[in-house]
Amino acid sequence: RGITLESVRDFLTREEDTIVFSLIERAKYPYNSPLYNPSSCLKVDKWFGNSCSLVELFVRDSERVQAKIGSYQNPEEVPFFPEDLTWPVVPPYNFSKVLYPAAASVNVSDTIWSVYFKELLPQFTVEGVDGNFASTAASDLACLQALSRRIHYGRFVAEVKFRDSPQDYIPAIRAKDRDALMKLVTSESQEEIVKKRVEEKAAVFGQDVTLDRPADTGDSNSSRAAYKVDPSVVYRLYGDWVIPLTKIVEIEYLLRRLD
């Protein structure tokens, strides 16, 4: 089959563009705290009577619409609120079956949700309210979906690594040895490459583009302030959250790989 460690890493590299751009777009708006008040609205139909935040309402209803057009048929996509989805009205498409069925359902959506709102969002937005609530919620959705796709792609990474050397993985899986699996899936040199590259992407994508080219003053700090999202923040978000969560997905997938 055409899936290799190189091809899955290429996917993750391309997905970095989507993630960095989505953070830059979200950073256009201030934090906009009214979106995150947990008791702003009532959940519809079966959840009637329970309260939820405006952003949760936005994501639930958006996923429902997207599912109609076929989201989540592709095994690369994992919803945040699977219980709300409706049947697709698009013609079926035969997505290639790469994942091991018993392990494909590994899912850290709840963790991604809370990490995004508690740990990530406050680090790359400024405080304040500007009233652009729907645009801000749409930007949150874009960030959440890009992060979810990247992190859940750990299932594909794990599948490739397993197929490349089952003899290394099978004893650790049988022993349910998470530490051994963590050592097997980890490549520190690759992680450093990824973190440096996303930092660079944040610098390249997030600078102001102008047509006047003043003489280079040699003062590299003069452009620093112009970045829309601080590149060092993106480096840390990847190192502290995105990569560790991807590896948790890899390990949880592998633990089910022989079921």
Ligand SMILES: C=C(O[C@@H]1C=C(C(=O)O)C=C[C@H]1O)C(=O)O
């Ligand atoms: C995804 C991989 O597995 C691990 C996770 C990485 C990541 O999330 O970027 C990078 C290297 C590995 O430690 C990989 O090997 O590419």
